[in-house]
Amino acid sequence: MKKGIRYETSRKTSYIFQQPQHGPWQTRMRKISNHGSLRVAKVAYPLGLCVGVFIYVAYIKWHRATATQAFFSITRAAPGARWGQQAHSPLGTAADGHEVFYGIMFDAGSTGTRVHVFQFTRPPRETPTLTHETFKALKPGLSAYADDVEKSAQGIRELLDVAKQDIPFDFWKATPLVLKATAGLRLLPGEKAQKLLQKVKKVFKASPFLVGDDCVSIMNGTDEGVSAWITINFLTGSLKTPGGSSVGMLDLGGGSTQIAFLPRVEGTLQASPPGYLTALRMFNRTYKLYSYSYLGLGLMSARLAILGGVEGQPAASLHELCAARVSEVLQNRVHRTEEVKHVDFYAFSYYYDLAAGVGLIEAVLRARECRLQLEGLPQKPVSALGLLGWRSPCQPHVSVASPTSQCSCRLGVVSPTDAEKGGSLVVGDFEIAAKYVCRTLETQPQSSPFSCMDLTYVSLLLQEFGFPRSKVLKLTRKIDNVETSWALGAIFHYIDSLNRQKSPAS
Numbered sequence: 001m002k003k004g005i006r007y008e009t010s011r012k013t014s015y016i017f018q019q020p021q022h023g024p025w026q027t028r029m030r031k032i033s034n035h036g037s038l039r040v041a042k043v044a045y046p047l048g049l050c051v052g053v054f055i056y057v058a059y060i061k062w063h064r065a066t067a068t069q070a071f072f073s074i075t076r077a078a079p080g081a082r083w084g085q086q087a088h089s090p091l092g093t094a095a096d097g098h099e100v101f102y103g104i105m106f107d108a109g110s111t112g113t114r115v116h117v118f119q120f121t122r123p124p125r126e127t128p129t130l131t132h133e134t135f136k137a138l139k140p141g142l143s144a145y146a147d148d149v150e151k152s153a154q155g156i157r158e159l160l161d162v163a164k165q166d167i168p169f170d171f172w173k174a175t176p177l178v179l180k181a182t183a184g185l186r187l188l189p190g191e192k193a194q195k196l197l198q199k200v201k202k203v204f205k206a207s208p209f210l211v212g213d214d215c216v217s218i219m220n221g222t223d224e225g226v227s228a229w230i231t232i233n234f235l236t237g238s239l240k241t242p243g244g245s246s247v248g249m250l251d252l253g254g255g256s257t258q259i260a261f262l263p264r265v266e267g268t269l270q271a272s273p274p275g276y277l278t279a280l281r282m283f284n285r286t287y288k289l290y291s292y293s294y295l296g297l298g299l300m301s302a303r304l305a306i307l308g309g310v311e312g313q314p315a316a317s318l319h320e321l322c323a324a325r326v327s328e329v330l331q332n333r334v335h336r337t338e339e340v341k342h343v344d345f346y347a348f349s350y351y352y353d354l355a356a357g358v359g360l361i362e363a364v365l366r367a368r369e370c371r372l373q374l375e376g377l378p379q380k381p382v383s384a385l386g387l388l389g390w391r392s393p394c395q396p397h398v399s400v401a402s403p404t405s406q407c408s409c410r411l412g413v414v415s416p417t418d419a420e421k422g423g424s425l426v427v428g429d430f431e432i433a434a435k436y437v438c439r440t441l442e443t444q445p446q447s448s449p450f451s452c453m454d455l456t457y458v459s460l461l462l463q464e465f466g467f468p469r470s471k472v473l474k475l476t477r478k479i480d481n482v483e484t485s486w487a488l489g490a491i492f493h494y495i496d497s498l499n500r501q502k503s504p505a506s
């Protein structure tokens with residue numbers, strides 16, 4: 001049976017991708033055949049014939065070249081980005097008659113609006129593959145225009161231009177265009193949020209893309225978590241093996257934060273409060289996911305809450321002061337579940353940005369290398385930074401002499417490549433980094449004055465979720481060149497619902 005993604009919430013379920021009525025190659029063929037409006041005179045017949053043959057041969061060559069290119073992009077750009085279980089066809093044959101289609105997802109987040117343009121390719125009789133993503137982000141978020149709605153249109157048009165440049169003209173009409181808003185609009189008074197959405201809808205309707213009545217909406221927090229869980233498990237290849245292991249997802253936005261994972265322990269399901277479990281139907285399986293979004297616990301909301309309550313003079317070190325305030329803010333806000341200790345988690349958005357911003361990912365990598373050269377890492381995951389002496393009070397610079405090299409690791413050094421590459425660290429590394437950054441801030445002004453508070457917040461938030469300090473987290477911005485965001489999971493869902501509308505009987 002054909003594989004696809006379907007959602008339990010639908011009354012009738014169908015598989016995500018059904019045969020589009022008009023494949024892009026058919027469209028292109030038609031375009032070529034429309035070129036033949038030459039006036040044919042008797043003498044010009046042989047000449048016309050020659051020109052026709054020439055155009056035909058050129059077209060075939062061009063078609064083969066672009067098709068082969070597309071095949072390479074499948075295997076190179078996104079090896080894990082494939083759904084269904086078919087193996088790659090041998091080089092050259094997968095491209096024959098393959099279809100290309102696109103989907104555009106706008107993420108209206110609380111701190112910025114982003115466009116994700118997804119390109120999919122479907123070889124004949126196979127399930128589609130994600131072949132490319134184009135991404136662009138703008139700041140501030142849509143909610144910043146709550147009192148000047150007209151101004152919000154400019155950024156939306158700018159991002160629409162990115163989609164127009166990326167998607168060939170022939171595909172515009174068939175490409176779904178969707179915007180989903182998250183915490184920023186959830187936190188606005190309903191009327192203001194609706195006015196902003198109406199404005200976006202007007203701009204969308206004037207665009208050349210496929211725009212439905214449901215093209216703009218505020219997404220609920222559970223769907224946000226579930227969609228991001230689908231994205232991360234799709235990109236890591238976890239969805240390909242039915243019954244295989246999956247990974248958990250941690251997303252820290254500006255206004256809200258989401259946690260989602262697939263519980264394996266019956267006790268977790270039973271101990272989860274109402275609203276924390278969601279059924280998701282996908283690849284002929286039902287997943288009972290633990291997924292929850294905490295509105296108001298995003299990093300920017302937390303900053304407000306933490307700062308709003310500070311009273312009097314600092315009585316202790318900056319880190320202790322911050323930690324005490326953060327604990328107050330988090331008190332009784334987060335549901336803790338034992339099982340998170342045993343699930344592999346990917347963390348992105350602010351989790352990643354913060355760690356990369358203070359050079360934490362790089363420092364951990366280097367500390368691990370040093371440790372490996374010196375003595376080898378212990379079997380149990382522990383903080384490599386901690387092992388090298390990054391204990392409180394933190395040293396600004398640690399240098400460990402080894403017989404072969406001089407090892408050093410230092411926070412605050414951000415290499416340009418950091419923005420793209422991720423890495424693993426343990427939860428305790430956030431605390432080590434927080435202590436170091438807070439301590440440095442006490443004596444010298446920092447370029448990012450919020451780092452101390454932000455790192456303290458993240459460290460305690462993770463502990464509130466139930467992660468021990470030794471828990472390894474994978475931090476990343478992209479997997480196989482695709483943004484780790486709910487946007488990909490959400491476009492699957494949207495295309496699925498479009499197909500369901502087209503053929504309700506299937």
Ligand SMILES: O=c1[nH]cnc2c1ncn2[C@@H]1O[C@H](COP(=O)(O)OP(=O)(O)O)[C@@H](O)[C@H]1O
Nearest residue numbers: 109110111182183253254255256349350483485
């Ligand atoms: O697609 C993405 N790629 C990279 N980072 C993203 C993406 N989407 C959101 N982020 C990150 O998420 C954080 C902001 O969250 P956002 O503005 O989405 O708040 P919200 O989710 O609470 O509405 C920032 O760290 C931003 O860089």
Ligand SMILES: [Ca+2]
Nearest residue numbers: 109182253349
């Ligand atoms: Ca977000």
